[in-house]
Amino acid sequence: MTVALKSRRDSPGPSEFRQSDPLGALRMVFEGASHGVIVGGEDGTILFANVIASAIFGYAPGELVGQPLSRLLPESQPPAHDDQSRAFWTDERSRAQIAGRTIAGIRRDGVMVPLEIGLNLLGHGARHHIIMSIVDITERLNLEARLAAATTAHLGFQRLVTDVAATFGAIDPDGVDRAVVDSLGQIAKALQLDWGIVWKSHSGDATAVPTHHWLQPSCASRPEPISIAPIPFVASTVESGDACCFEKLQDVPDPGDRETLRRLGIRCAAVVPLPRTDGVLRAMAFGSVTREQEWAPTIIERLRLVAGIIGQAFGRRDSHRSLQKALAEIHRLRGRLPCADVERRREVKLLRVSQPIVSESAAIQQVLGQIEQVAPTPATVLLLGETGTGKELMAQAIHDMSPRHQRPMIRVSCAAIPAALIESELFGRERGAYTGALSRQIGRFEAANQSTLFLDEIGDLPMEVQVKLLRVVQERVIERLGSTQPIKVDVRIIAATNRNLEDAVREKTFREDLFYRLNVFPVVIPPLRERVEDIPALVWSFIDEFSSLFGKAIETISKENLRELQRYPWPGNVRELRNIIERAVIVATDRHLIVPTPQLGQRPTPQTDMTLSALEIEHIRSVLASTNWRVRGAGGAAQRLGLKPTTLESRMARLGITRQKAG
Numbered sequence: 001m002t003v004a005l006k007s008r009r010d011s012p013g014p015s016e017f018r019q020s021d022p023l024g025a026l027r028m029v030f031e032g033a034s035h036g037v038i039v040g041g042e043d044g045t046i047l048f049a050n051v052i053a054s055a056i057f058g059y060a061p062g063e064l065v066g067q068p069l070s071r072l073l074p075e076s077q078p079p080a081h082d083d084q085s086r087a088f089w090t091d092e093r094s095r096a097q098i099a100g101r102t103i104a105g106i107r108r109d110g111v112m113v114p115l116e117i118g119l120n121l122l123g124h125g126a127r128h129h130i131i132m133s134i135v136d137i138t139e140r141l142n143l144e145a146r147l148a149a150a151t152t153a154h155l156g157f158q159r160l161v162t163d164v165a166a167t168f169g170a171i172d173p174d175g176v177d178r179a180v181v182d183s184l185g186q187i188a189k190a191l192q193l194d195w196g197i198v199w200k201s202h203s204g205d206a207t208a209v210p211t212h213h214w215l216q217p218s219c220a221s222r223p224e225p226i227s228i229a230p231i232p233f234v235a236s237t238v239e240s241g242d243a244c245c246f247e248k249l250q251d252v253p254d255p256g257d258r259e260t261l262r263r264l265g266i267r268c269a270a271v272v273p274l275p276r277t278d279g280v281l282r283a284m285a286f287g288s289v290t291r292e293q294e295w296a297p298t299i300i301e302r303l304r305l306v307a308g309i310i311g312q313a314f315g316r317r318d319s320h321r322s323l324q325k326a327l328a329e330i331h332r333l334r335g336r337l338p339c340a341d342v343e344r345r346r347e348v349k350l351l352r353v354s355q356p357i358v359s360e361s362a363a364i365q366q367v368l369g370q371i372e373q374v375a376p377t378p379a380t381v382l383l384l385g386e387t388g389t390g391k392e393l394m395a396q397a398i399h400d401m402s403p404r405h406q407r408p409m410i411r412v413s414c415a416a417i418p419a420a421l422i423e424s425e426l427f428g429r430e431r432g433a434y435t436g437a438l439s440r441q442i443g444r445f446e447a448a449n450q451s452t453l454f455l456d457e458i459g460d461l462p463m464e465v466q467v468k469l470l471r472v473v474q475e476r477v478i479e480r481l482g483s484t485q486p487i488k489v490d491v492r493i494i495a496a497t498n499r500n501l502e503d504a505v506r507e508k509t510f511r512e513d514l515f516y517r518l519n520v521f522p523v524v525i526p527p528l529r530e531r532v533e534d535i536p537a538l539v540w541s542f543i544d545e546f547s548s549l550f551g552k553a554i555e556t557i558s559k560e561n562l563r564e565l566q567r568y569p570w571p572g573n574v575r576e577l578r579n580i581i582e583r584a585v586i587v588a589t590d591r592h593l594i595v596p597t598p599q600l601g602q603r604p605t606p607q608t609d610m611t612l613s614a615l616e617i618e619h620i621r622s623v624l625a626s627t628n629w630r631v632r633g634a635g636g637a638a639q640r641l642g643l644k645p646t647t648l649e650s651r652m653a654r655l656g657i658t659r660q661k662a663g
Helices: 002-010 014-020 022-031 051-056 082-090 092-096 138-170 173-190 232-239 255-263 297-334 362-374 391-400 419-427 463-475 501-506 512-518 532-550 559-567 573-587 612-626 637-641 645-655
Strands: 036-040 046-049 102-106 112-124 127-136 195-202 207-215 244-246 268-273 280-288 342-344 381-384 410-413 451-456 477-479 486-488 491-497 521-524 556-558
Touching (some): 036 051, 112 138, 138 297, 173 195, 232 244, 391 491, 419 463, 532 559, 612 645
Parallel strands (some): 410 451
Antiparallel strands (some): 244 268
8 A cells, every 4th residue: 555655656646747747837838839749757647638639639638638658659558567667758768769750649539640759858856757749740641642643643654755755766667657646545545635636737728637646435436627717726826836735625715716626525635736847737636525634834845745756757757758769769770870890989978967977778867867857956865876886976967957056066975984083074073172173174064055965875874973964964953063053054965875775774773764864865876787788888988088188099999899898797887897998098009999808806907927916006107197197186096096085195105106206
């Protein structure tokens, strides 16, 4: 009995807390708090709970007094023994299991509720009180879940648009029509719409004709040609190059348009124009006859991108058909020419940019068609292909045909810059950003402002730099190393790689989100073995280049020699062919050129008794002599050898190649 009275005196009851508790002065503060407050004794008995705390757990005011805290917070269930029970609430490690975490509480009706708990231990003499703040975070978690779901849906649509772009980037011109219908269906299903249609109207024509369409099975009738006159607002908006969209019919400002759309049964729609070609206006439309649809700006932006891609695909298809007709006529005319063993100098078909591109094969014509379509836009381009196929040449062509051509294109080889320096090379640095940074330096992104940045071998970029590059690609904002000041840049990005980035994503060596950001408009450069029709034209192009450079007058090459070059697989692609022709022109002694056909696994050597090192020295010396020992710049030895100037200089030092002084 004595023991019981002593225990009662050590742990005050609810009435004693109200009458003599030192926290009594704070009761008004606790009642007015914006969150739940519970005061408990050392043994976990509730001595006070404000109105908000009672409501959180579904109890009436004052009803929680005398209840154990473990009834509300199962994770705080103390051990069974009384001494250990008191120690649970006074021990700092035990309280840490509850405080500062999201834990589950139990309401009176048994429903679990997520809570954030804050704990403080207040001592008064030998006694301690637990002051517990409680916040119900159910609403916040629900909001986070909704935001996560919306973000997932947004990323899913973004991936879909990226897949559509990749499809059209690699598709054969004959498959464009089928791919357009498939893409309309994919987008309409993703947006839960009833139809997707591409319309066409010729200049001066008052009728729009459907050329491609996808319909839900519930939409039984096929789309028919419609008159443009009854929808003047929609027609004028699209003809001006803007997208026209409405969530519901009431959003359409023109009453005539509203009545026409109501008669057609359309409840919502988005109409996006395609690039205009040869007086033909095309538009891509999506809509529903059953529901209303909110058109977020990001959705319209991506629909405009898809419209541009489909318009470019139509242009490539039409160009391909015209090219096929022209090639058929060329073959017909060639068949009338007399055969000869020798092919004389001929005009080479070139794409007229700063560095001419030979274009005779259908494969390279398709690539050039893609380049001509994407060049005027600000879209990011990803160039894919083996080493030596001419990815940098294609990047330069895109820049030269773009509105940014008045400023030079900035080149970055991601594989050639050490990992420790590539961040400062790309984004710049402030003075003192690291040891040895004695001055401020702008990065390549700033240097390429209002121009084009070519990121070669993007697949070799370190993962830590990929994260920062992703932000720049998304927001066009950079921060110099050692600075937190954001800098806006207007840069068009062209990336290139000889790696399979999809495999790199699966192997976790390349970020998936960066891949989708770069893979907006992929262009695959075919290897030389897949475009053997270009080899004769390339040979003559290189003959012209080096004949002029070396003062030679090459006029003929045997047809059998050209056929041998076409049979060789060219593992080094165009770069290897160029080097072979350069060497052949150097050693040529008359107007007829003989090009030794290389053998797999070995290089052509005029002297079989020479070592590889001696042959390398001889070749470098001959190229240096032809440039009057000029290493750098256009037409310099480094450019002719396909090397960086610093690489050639270090190789010359290693091999002991120096220019002999006169006299």
